[in-house]
Amino acid sequence: MNQAPEPVSAGNGSYFDPQQAAALLDRTTLRARRQFEPWPPWLLVVRGLGALVVFGGIWLSVRGQHPYAYPTAWAIPGGVAFGTANTVATVAVAKRAMAGVSGRTKLRRADIAIVTVILIAVIVVMGVLAHNGVSDRIVYGLYPAAAPLIAGGLAWAGIMTARANRREFGTAVAVAVVGAVGLLAGPAGAWGVDAVGVCAVLLGNAAIGARRQRS
Amino acid sequence: MTDDTLDPLIHVPTRLKIVATLAALPDGDALSFTRLQDMIGLTPGNLIIHLRKLEEADYISSEKTGNGSASKTTVALTSHGRTALDAYTQALRDLLGGL
Numbered sequence: 104m105n106q107a108p109e110p111v112s113a114g115n116g117s118y119f120d121p122q123q124a125a126a127l128l129d130r131t132t133l134r135a136r137r138q139f140e141p142w143p144p145w146l147l148v149v150r151g152l153g154a155l156v157v158f159g160g161i162w163l164s165v166r167g168q169h170p171y172a173y174p175t176a177w178a179i180p181g182g183v184a185f186g187t188a189n190t191v192a193t194v195a196v197a198k199r200a201m202a203g204v205s206g207r208t209k210l211r212r213a214d215i216a217i218v219t220v221i222l223i224a225v226i227v228v229m230g231v232l233a234h235n236g237v238s239d240r241i242v243y244g245l246y247p248a249a250a251p252l253i254a255g256g257l258a259w260a261g262i263m264t265a266r267a268n269r270r271e272f273g274t275a276v277a278v279a280v281v282g283a284v285g286l287l288a289g290p291a292g293a294w295g296v297d298a299v300g301v302c303a304v305l306l307g308n309a310a311i312g313a314r315r316q317r318s
Numbered sequence: 319m320t321d322d323t324l325d326p327l328i329h330v331p332t333r334l335k336i337v338a339t340l341a342a343l344p345d346g347d348a349l350s351f352t353r354l355q356d357m358i359g360l361t362p363g364n365l366i367i368h369l370r371k372l373e374e375a376d377y378i379s380s381e382k383t384g385n386g387s388a389s390k391t392t393v394a395l396t397s398h399g400r401t402a403l404d405a406y407t408q409a410l411r412d413l414l415g416g417l
Contacts, residue, residue: 119329121413128407131335135342138357203353205392208344267344 136316141197141210142271144309144316150189151305157185158248158298162291165244171290173243190219207267214262221258225250244290248297252282270311277304323409325402327375332360333368337403340378340395348381348394369393377402 137143161182164175194215201209228250233242256279263272281300285293328334335358343349355365372378377399382391395403 119331121324121410124324124329124331124334125410125414127331127334128338128410131338132342135339135357139342203350204343204347205350206344206347206394208347 133316139200139204140312140316141200142193142308142312143196143200144313146192146196147305147309147312150193151302151309153185153189154305155298155302157181158294158301161248162294162298165291165294168291171240171244173239174294186222190215207265210266214266217262218255218258221254222251225254240290245286245293248290248293249282249286252285252297252301253279256280256282270308270315274304274308277307323413325406325409327371327377328402328406330368332358332364333372336365336368336372337377337395337399340393341400341403343395345397345400346394348392351380351391351393354393372399375399375402 161174161178164178165171165173197210229242229246232246256275256277260272260275260279263269263275278301281297281304284300285296288296328337336354339354339357340349351362351365355362358365360368369378369380373380375398376396378393379396380391380393382389384390
């Protein structure tokens with residue numbers, strides 16, 4: 104600051120210093136943005152590291168397989184536990200942040216239901232593929248590594264378009280792209296691409312969110 | 319700088335907090351009266367007084383739905399209010415030498 108400005112009347116007999124006003128404005132804006140944030144940076148970091156551990160763990164279990172068979176036994180319960188915890192935490196935090204908020208951007212139950220149904224459909228199709236004798240490379244490699252990210256990502260991108268949320272739209276598209284790129288890396292490599300790609304996308308989203316809250 | 323540069327409707331701590339809180343929502347979204355009250359930390363009576371002043375100036379809009387105990391009031395910043403807050407923020411920056 105160049106020079107301390109004169110106090111300005113607050114209009115109610117007291118004085119509200121411009122410096123105090125600026126500090127109050129900054130503080131209130133930052134606090135409100137944090138409280139309204141449905142996907143806070145800390146949650147995105149946790150989700151990103153969780154994805155790294157789960158997908159990375161699966162990749163470690165399959166990378167030495169020739170020919171490709173399937174991930175180790177813990178991969179399925181581990182993946183389901185991560186997915187469930189991820190969904191529960193995301194919904195709980197978003198619900199708390201959006202309490203009392205109404206309007207186009209508010210996340211609705213139908214949004215979560217749509218993504219859940221799509222992910223269940225992905226699992227059902229996997230069962231159908233296995234039942235019809237499709238190769239292990241696809242049923243236990245390429246398909247489970249890519250399909251949930253592509254289908255879930257695109258579904259979430261569509262929902263975020265309706266909610267006018269550009270940041271989440273970008274994140275959802277990026278997740279779908281990670282799934283698609285994984286297809287090029289083979290059944291084992293796809294899990295590695297998922298681990299690094301999803302983690303990077305979520306950490307990037309967290310960085311953007313943290314920066315936006317302070318801007 | 320004189321008093322004229324800072325919008326007297328916004329340049330009151332409580333009303334500044336109300337406007338800044340509503341401005342943190344995406345354009346077009348509204349906030350329930352009870353959540354706003356929780357975030358600002360005011361009694362309902364005090365909050366109503368300040369909201370009325372802001373609404374008279376068309377800085378905010380309010381909507382009441384339902385009847386009796388089931389009624390719910392939501393409050394949103396209008397485009398006019400957002401413009402006023404932007405102008406107020408710029409005036410503060412100018413007043414404080416760009417900081």
